[in-house]
Amino acid sequence: MPKKQIHLAAHFPGVNNTTVWSDPESGSQTDFASFVAFAQNAERGLFDFLFLAEGLRLREHQGRIHDLDVVGRPDTFTVLNAIAAVTTHLGLGGTINTTFNEPWELAKQFASLDHLSGGRAAWNLVTSSDAFTGENFRRGGFLDPAQRYDRAQQMLDAARELWLADGRPVDHHSDQFDVVGTFPIPPTPQGHPVLIQSGDSDQGREFGAKTADAIFSRHGSVEAGQEFYRDLKGRMAKYGREQSEITILPATTFALGDTPEEAAENGHRIRTAQVSPQTAIAFLEQVWGRDLSAYDPDGPLPDIDPDPGAQITRGRVRHEKDPLAVAQRWRELAEAKGGLSIRELIIETTARQSFVGTPKEVARQMDDYVQADASDGFILVPHLTPGGLDEFVEKVVPELQDLGSYRTGYTGPTLRDHLGLREPA
Amino acid sequence: MRTAHLAVEVSGFGRHPEAWRQAGVPREALLTPAHHIATAQLAAQSGADFLALPDSFGPGSGLDAVAIAARVAPVVPGIGLVPTVTTTHTEPFHTSKAIATLDLVSSGRAGWEPAVSRTAQEAAQFGRKPAAEPAELWREAAETIEVVVALWDSWEDGAVIRDVATGRYVDREKLHYVDFTGEFFSVKGPSITPRSPQAHPLTVLREEPDSLAVAARWADVVRIEAPDPAAAHAARERIRAAVADAGRDPDTVAVLLDVEILLAADPNAARRELDELGELAPRTLRVVGGPDALVEVIAEQAVDGVTAIPLTLPGGLRVLADEVAPRLLAAGLRTPADPAATLRERFGLPRPANAFTGV
Numbered sequence: 001m002p003k004k005q006i007h008l009a010a011h012f013p014g015v016n017n018t019t020v021w022s023d024p025e026s027g028s029q030t031d032f033a034s035f036v037a038f039a040q041n042a043e044r045g046l047f048d049f050l051f052l053a054e055g056l057r058l059r060e061h062q063g064r065i066h067d068l069d070v071v072g073r074p075d076t077f078t079v080l081n082a083i084a085a086v087t088t089h090l091g092l093g094g095t096i097n098t099t100f101n102e103p104w105e106l107a108k109q110f111a112s113l114d115h116l117s118g119g120r121a122a123w124n125l126v127t128s129s130d131a132f133t134g135e136n137f138r139r140g141g142f143l144d145p146a147q148r149y150d151r152a153q154q155m156l157d158a159a160r161e162l163w164l165a166d167g168r169p170v171d172h173h174s175d176q177f178d179v180v181g182t183f184p185i186p187p188t189p190q191g192h193p194v195l196i197q198s199g200d201s202d203q204g205r206e207f208g209a210k211t212a213d214a215i216f217s218r219h220g221s222v223e224a225g226q227e228f229y230r231d232l233k234g235r236m237a238k239y240g241r242e243q244s245e246i247t248i249l250p251a252t253t254f255a256l257g258d259t260p261e262e263a264a265e266n267g268h269r270i271r272t273a274q275v276s277p278q279t280a281i282a283f284l285e286q287v288w289g290r291d292l293s294a295y296d297p298d299g300p301l302p303d304i305d306p307d308p309g310a311q312i313t314r315g316r317v318r319h320e321k322d323p324l325a326v327a328q329r330w331r332e333l334a335e336a337k338g339g340l341s342i343r344e345l346i347i348e349t350t351a352r353q354s355f356v357g358t359p360k361e362v363a364r365q366m367d368d369y370v371q372a373d374a375s376d377g378f379i380l381v382p383h384l385t386p387g388g389l390d391e392f393v394e395k396v397v398p399e400l401q402d403l404g405s406y407r408t409g410y411t412g413p414t415l416r417d418h419l420g421l422r423e424p425a
Numbered sequence: 426m427r428t429a430h431l432a433v434e435v436s437g438f439g440r441h442p443e444a445w446r447q448a449g450v451p452r453e454a455l456l457t458p459a460h461h462i463a464t465a466q467l468a469a470q471s472g473a474d475f476l477a478l479p480d481s482f483g484p485g486s487g488l489d490a491v492a493i494a495a496r497v498a499p500v501v502p503g504i505g506l507v508p509t510v511t512t513t514h515t516e517p518f519h520t521s522k523a524i525a526t527l528d529l530v531s532s533g534r535a536g537w538e539p540a541v542s543r544t545a546q547e548a549a550q551f552g553r554k555p556a557a558e559p560a561e562l563w564r565e566a567a568e569t570i571e572v573v574v575a576l577w578d579s580w581e582d583g584a585v586i587r588d589v590a591t592g593r594y595v596d597r598e599k600l601h602y603v604d605f606t607g608e609f610f611s612v613k614g615p616s617i618t619p620r621s622p623q624a625h626p627l628t629v630l631r632e633e634p635d636s637l638a639v640a641a642r643w644a645d646v647v648r649i650e651a652p653d654p655a656a657a658h659a660a661r662e663r664i665r666a667a668v669a670d671a672g673r674d675p676d677t678v679a680v681l682l683d684v685e686i687l688l689a690a691d692p693n694a695a696r697r698e699l700d701e702l703g704e705l706a707p708r709t710l711r712v713v714g715g716p717d718a719l720v721e722v723i724a725e726q727a728v729d730g731v732t733a734i735p736l737t738l739p740g741g742l743r744v745l746a747d748e749v750a751p752r753l754l755a756a757g758l759r760t761p762a763d764p765a766a767t768l769r770e771r772f773g774l775p776r777p778a779n780a781f782t783g784v
Contacts, residue, residue: 021587021594022587022589028585030529030618030619031529032499032529032530032532036499055617056518056617057613057617058600058615058617064597065595065597065600065615067593067594067595067596067597068592068593068594069594070594071594071595071617072580072584072585072595072617072618072619073617073618074522074525074526074529074530074618075519075522075523075525075526075618077489077491077492077495077523078491078492078495078522078523078526078527078530079495079526079529079530081491081492081493081495081496082495082496082498082499082530084458084496085458085495085496085497085498085499085500086499086500100516101516101519102514102551102553104482104514104550104551105482105514105515105551108482108488108489109489109492111488112488112489112492112493113492115456115457115458115488116458116461116488116492116493116496117458117496118457118458135611135612135613136518136612136613136614137516137518137610137612138516138517138609138610140611177552178549178552179550179551179552180549180550180552181546181547181549181550182484184484184485184486184487185456185487185488186453186456276592277592278591278592278593279592
């Protein structure tokens, strides 16, 4: 039996604390030359697609613009159309918010990208609804968070009607939208763009199982990956879908070296650079809800408790609900590990799914993960712009090919071809 | 003699609604990147300062004009790219970063032509608000331009500092909230996109009954329609007076006359082609004939230049590139373009100071 094939996507590094800007090799994440270099390398590596994240307001920390992380990004549609000009097969995925856009315009923009790229567009639907971001938009922070998936679903339904109308008039009415008219653009090379989803709540998983072609997950261990994989794919049957119609891609970092020791060293160096002393304190302040600038990042955790009511960071998704419990957990962890400093603890607790080793080892680990149905592949999150993927493409991709788990050439021109998907009905 | 500006506007297979019959390829070709690249390359060969790409949410509009501009920018050097962006149903924040990004991917060749959506049909496609009177639509457009420009300035040049000693990637003192509140919307800012190569991509506006005040305040280029050079000259005087009244130097605003063209090396062939296509009332001055006919219009210098709008493609554009452009150079009406120049530089405009700091 042929081996299950691994799918790879590449997250363009930018606008977060995982991109190491202090490295001399670190270039600009806004220069077009960086996008060209990154995209062309991903295409050399036969990746399914490149992916751009989005944030529609600069984050704030303690009431001021957060200045420690990489910040500044170009417009998603515009940069993807320009990347289409310098690549031929690579899929072009972008996050576009369902709350701060309207179906007609969004459908036109995605139809244009899919036509102008010859069928390579993908839409990562995100549903953030916060009033903070809303302050940059006409409609403001109008959406009750409970309604965000309703709006996302209605947005998608309306957009899909427009994409597939093929000259027939559309007459869409829902809670969120009234869209009446004849869409002037014929169906695109892919029928419509590939749909990506990344929410991990129960509602998000249900939405993904029903609608998505690809899922970004964040489940690290093989066991956690398998559990998510089973759960998500198990939800598909009730929507009349085959499990092969969704590609699950956990976000993954990696560190390579010629020997296992060198790889581990490189991994540690990257993690240390990602969490500067100032960033360590800022992370701690997010949980504590207090100004902790007086604390030494190389010293122990503060002996004062978090202020559970405070939220001093805006524009960043908060995954932790109970800061007192987090503080307690972190104190125990720091002690169990022999007295971690603040910075060491943050490095420890912000670690993501990561493959560390020689190229051969990393290829083997990735293959094992996918063959065990913990995922269908990975979205790689390199730590450097624009060259963060170069070594992976050069060294790990051939190893994956040797294992028989990775394509040796593109088999079709569209992103649906790369993902093995049919055109939407 | 002044040198003249030359722009080209293309949509579909040309302005004439029957032009697709002459094109020899199916209408679906308009959906392919190859068509738009070939057209932009021809326009670039004509030496034009910019390519205008009309757009709207109305029926018959094709692919998104900003998308087309971005798709051709990396592969067609040396020409400005000016998509139309409507302001009635769009988000100013999105518009601001889209045009700044077009400037980024074209190395400083971006412009935009703000326009309004008048029809009830377009309003129904969005379902958010009814169609409004032109005066109201242009007040809203003025707000959009104001906030878009403010967002372009919301990152000072050099805001990215990468200061390892303090751990700061960006100097937040060089990032500015725009805090715009107007009649139609409010926007907090700053932009998410850094200041672009030109800082302010070129703003092109059409003269319409309700757009003059907006153009006087914001336009770098004003496009006019007029049946003959005398009427065009009168429009130029009107616009220059309005610009002066708005407290700006009229010499910093170029007035370009729309000229519909159908050109062939043999003038009679051009006329025969139009006869075959059928009657189409001119919207503005029309030149049907040989290349010299267009050169004469430009030489008259009733305005600061023209926007040539081919009635058919690629015919009219091919003659513009092969026949008209060399004649304009020979007559001293145009100088060879510096391929590295930004679009603002082509119009003799400096990179603007930042409104938040004055530098």
